[in-house]
Amino acid sequence: MGKPDALMHVLLALTAVIVCGYVLGRLFRYVGQPPVIGEVIAGIVLGPSLLGRFAPEARQFLLPDSIAPFIGFIAQFGVILYMFLLGLELDTGLFRKRARATVLIASSSILVPFLLGGVLAFYLYPLLSSEAVPFASFGLFLGVAMAVTAFPVLARILSDQGIHQTPLGSLALSCAALNDVLAWCLLALVVGVAQSHLGSGFMVIGGAILFIGVMILIVRPIAQRVVARSDDGDASRGVITLVFVTMLLSAFTAEWIGIHAIFGAFLLGAIIPHDSAIARTFTAKLEDLVTIVFLPAFFAFTGMRTQLGIVETGHEWLLCEVIIVVATVGKIGGTFAAARFTGQSWHDSASLGVLMNTRGLMELIILNIGLDLKIISPKLFAMMVVMALVTTLATTHLLAGVRGQGAGVRKDEQSRKQEKRMDTAKAI
Amino acid sequence: MGKPDALMHVLLALTAVIVCGYVLGRLFRYVGQPPVIGEVIAGIVLGPSLLGRFAPEARQFLLPDSIAPFIGFIAQFGVILYMFLLGLELDTGLFRKRARATVLIASSSILVPFLLGGVLAFYLYPLLSSEAVPFASFGLFLGVAMAVTAFPVLARILSDQGIHQTPLGSLALSCAALNDVLAWCLLALVVGVAQSHLGSGFMVIGGAILFIGVMILIVRPIAQRVVARSDDGDASRGVITLVFVTMLLSAFTAEWIGIHAIFGAFLLGAIIPHDSAIARTFTAKLEDLVTIVFLPAFFAFTGMRTQLGIVETGHEWLLCEVIIVVATVGKIGGTFAAARFTGQSWHDSASLGVLMNTRGLMELIILNIGLDLKIISPKLFAMMVVMALVTTLATTHLLAGVRGQGAGVRKDEQSRKQEKRMDTAKAI
Numbered sequence: 001m002g003k004p005d006a007l008m009h010v011l012l013a014l015t016a017v018i019v020c021g022y023v024l025g026r027l028f029r030y031v032g033q034p035p036v037i038g039e040v041i042a043g044i045v046l047g048p049s050l051l052g053r054f055a056p057e058a059r060q061f062l063l064p065d066s067i068a069p070f071i072g073f074i075a076q077f078g079v080i081l082y083m084f085l086l087g088l089e090l091d092t093g094l095f096r097k098r099a100r101a102t103v104l105i106a107s108s109s110i111l112v113p114f115l116l117g118g119v120l121a122f123y124l125y126p127l128l129s130s131e132a133v134p135f136a137s138f139g140l141f142l143g144v145a146m147a148v149t150a151f152p153v154l155a156r157i158l159s160d161q162g163i164h165q166t167p168l169g170s171l172a173l174s175c176a177a178l179n180d181v182l183a184w185c186l187l188a189l190v191v192g193v194a195q196s197h198l199g200s201g202f203m204v205i206g207g208a209i210l211f212i213g214v215m216i217l218i219v220r221p222i223a224q225r226v227v228a229r230s231d232d233g234d235a236s237r238g239v240i241t242l243v244f245v246t247m248l249l250s251a252f253t254a255e256w257i258g259i260h261a262i263f264g265a266f267l268l269g270a271i272i273p274h275d276s277a278i279a280r281t282f283t284a285k286l287e288d289l290v291t292i293v294f295l296p297a298f299f300a301f302t303g304m305r306t307q308l309g310i311v312e313t314g315h316e317w318l319l320c321e322v323i324i325v326v327a328t329v330g331k332i333g334g335t336f337a338a339a340r341f342t343g344q345s346w347h348d349s350a351s352l353g354v355l356m357n358t359r360g361l362m363e364l365i366i367l368n369i370g371l372d373l374k375i376i377s378p379k380l381f382a383m384m385v386v387m388a389l390v391t392t393l394a395t396t397h398l399l400a401g402v403r404g405q406g407a408g409v410r411k412d413e414q415s416r417k418q419e420k421r422m423d424t425a426k427a428i
Numbered sequence: 429m430g431k432p433d434a435l436m437h438v439l440l441a442l443t444a445v446i447v448c449g450y451v452l453g454r455l456f457r458y459v460g461q462p463p464v465i466g467e468v469i470a471g472i473v474l475g476p477s478l479l480g481r482f483a484p485e486a487r488q489f490l491l492p493d494s495i496a497p498f499i500g501f502i503a504q505f506g507v508i509l510y511m512f513l514l515g516l517e518l519d520t521g522l523f524r525k526r527a528r529a530t531v532l533i534a535s536s537s538i539l540v541p542f543l544l545g546g547v548l549a550f551y552l553y554p555l556l557s558s559e560a561v562p563f564a565s566f567g568l569f570l571g572v573a574m575a576v577t578a579f580p581v582l583a584r585i586l587s588d589q590g591i592h593q594t595p596l597g598s599l600a601l602s603c604a605a606l607n608d609v610l611a612w613c614l615l616a617l618v619v620g621v622a623q624s625h626l627g628s629g630f631m632v633i634g635g636a637i638l639f640i641g642v643m644i645l646i647v648r649p650i651a652q653r654v655v656a657r658s659d660d661g662d663a664s665r666g667v668i669t670l671v672f673v674t675m676l677l678s679a680f681t682a683e684w685i686g687i688h689a690i691f692g693a694f695l696l697g698a699i700i701p702h703d704s705a706i707a708r709t710f711t712a713k714l715e716d717l718v719t720i721v722f723l724p725a726f727f728a729f730t731g732m733r734t735q736l737g738i739v740e741t742g743h744e745w746l747l748c749e750v751i752i753v754v755a756t757v758g759k760i761g762g763t764f765a766a767a768r769f770t771g772q773s774w775h776d777s778a779s780l781g782v783l784m785n786t787r788g789l790m791e792l793i794i795l796n797i798g799l800d801l802k803i804i805s806p807k808l809f810a811m812m813v814v815m816a817l818v819t820t821l822a823t824t825h826l827l828a829g830v831r832g833q834g835a836g837v838r839k840d841e842q843s844r845k846q847e848k849r850m851d852t853a854k855a856i
Binding site: 240261286 | 433434435436438439440442443446447450497498501504665668669672673676677679680683684689712713714716717720721
């Protein structure tokens, strides 16, 4: 029948990716894990690591390499929208509550893994990098990749465990949010350094500072005025267009300066008050499309690029374990130490450390940027994807261990909730 | 600073296209014309016809040819979503009211321009086509391109003129809706014939009939059951995922059979009851994103492909005028005759004819398909784009002429409404 074309394959690929991600996501949710892990694994399953290995023809039909640019484009566009939504949901007021503890814990939860990542880079650079990549870029990037926390996954785990409104939950949320902001600033810096030639690095840093300054000093007051006016009624078509255009321009400017487009989208989202009608309108309009259609494309794109097969030797898998251990120790250790220092109980400090170790989707976004810029090799990329999966998977288990009996009780509540959810799902 | 990349250019191009379309759309709305004309003209302004001619470097920066595949992809994806929304809004119950008149008028409003287009094809084929295109494809396509009515633009004109709830308005709406359905079926057939090699045409037709049968006999009852269950509360994430997946699959299947993906999306939309919670949810979620972000990309893509400069000689512009006259006479004449036959007043019949002559966005979608399949040449494409613009522009003027004094009074009401809208817009 009709000749095969790109559009047709993209439609089919999206369908396969969404269905597979949804099913695996449900499965992981059923066993008390964040669904995002299932969605990431769905991407890997459909990629060269599994389907490509055992049924190359099926993969060539479902996800042919020829559509990679389009899947990649949907993925990039989706992540930009997603980061904008994350920014919109960011409650900057959180930082002000228990400000000292939040700032200290968030900084330490970034700094310690960042430094450990930098140290690890000395060891990994000769093994997994080439001379084409300057060590500075490699080390900085590895540091950032170790330091990231997945704010959305963490928020989901907190509410799944029913602790998002406890003092521990709100402290974890505010630390993760600040961690996010700091990590993205750091990433913007690293990407700027990596993309620029020697000397023009200052241009990028200068441009980034100027951009952030303009956004906060000029765009923010305007945004607040627009928000205040449109809070009276529904956001009009003009306002919605204005927000879309500003978001595109902000993402474009960030990309043009040499930091990444997603940083611009996130920053604009963060500037718009999270409890405004505009924020609610955009979240309601975009969230489903982004998380149901666009993010699975991102997971598929990540999966297409994750070649677990090239991590071959026992030594390489050992390196992968070292990465996981360093990432975990750095994150949990850094968070725990700072939390104890600010006077949290041993129990809460350990819980915070475990929670901040969730990397999820954020890690994948950063890794893809590193792969795009050729700072990390496909082999290191595959190892880091495994690290992201393992640290995210470990969170609920470790949390149950740390929280002991209490967590057990809550788990029962949770499974009852899940059964109810499953019943609703069956009704479809 | 940062090296130029595709993502950056797409972000900038989208921004330019949305802003330009919004401003021109407002301008046209201000003078009492449907904004869609402004948006189409914005696409042409940014394309090779104007910006490319007078400021080729600006165009190369704003809309470089290298990003055409991505803009094209967003456009295609956007049109699929848009057709799905149109299907969702389609009230199939409309057909049952004054069924005989509706069916007669809609059929005649397709048949007469379709036949005239076929006759015109005999004249245009030696002048504007090559032997690589079979005459059957060319003639059928030209017929369909003449027969289309832009349901959404028509609906907008009706409500702008304040006549959408009059008997004339509801008759016009139901005729246009049925016209839409018939025209898309006809297009599916034409595309099927054009895409298939001799002999396999029956496969395509058979596939299309089977597809429509499965959708109506199997998918429709399931959809109605899902709809009935989810009407109790909010559409759950599972239901939303299901609808997205079904839409993608339906579009994929239509494309695979050899009719166009948009037909599958439209058909699924039409199957879902238009007054259900699901239809409302999807319209609320997608409408703004699609009309504000995706459709401007479609207009830009169309503009990029519209080379008004290649319609050069006086004779070619004469051909363009002939196309406009044939399209208009066929559409108005066919509608008018059938309307008079079913007993409408002279006045209402003429109004109906004028309204059905609106081609707008629908025509552009069909023309792009024709260009993609190489059934029409870039030159004929440019001429037909002009025809689509002129017939759409003419509608409100002709309507004012036909409706005389009454329309004048309504125009005053309308301008007051518009002034109010403008005030709201200024407040942004």
